Amino acid sequence: MLFNKNKFKAQMVLAGINSKELAAKLGINESTLYRKINADGNFTREEIGKIVEILGIDNPQEIFFARELA
Numbered sequence: 649m650l651f652n653k654n655k656f657k658a659q660m661v662l663a664g665i666n667s668k669e670l671a672a673k674l675g676i677n678e679s680t681l682y683r684k685i686n687a688d689g690n691f692t693r694e695e696i697g698k699i700v701e702i703l704g705i706d707n708p709q710e711i712f713f714a715r716e717l718a
Contacts, residue, residue: 650689650713651689651690651711652711653686653689655710655711656685656689656711657685659703659704660703662703663703667681670699670702670703674695674698674702676695689711689712691712696712
């Protein structure tokens with residue numbers, strides 16, 4: 649599984665939410681969120697579900713299950 653950090657951050661901008669707000673809504677520390685974003689999207693299924701809802705992501709596969717192009 650590959651995490652598309654750029655699309656994730658773009659979705660945050662589109663939703664008008666910053667990392668501090670997102671972390672609070674997820675119930676995690678902002679530094680934990682930062683690590684997850686920068687460590688190839690090591691989010692739990694529950695966190696992914698909440699993120700999809702909070703950010704209004706239409707196609708989570710493009711962000712959380714991206715495929716590496718050869």
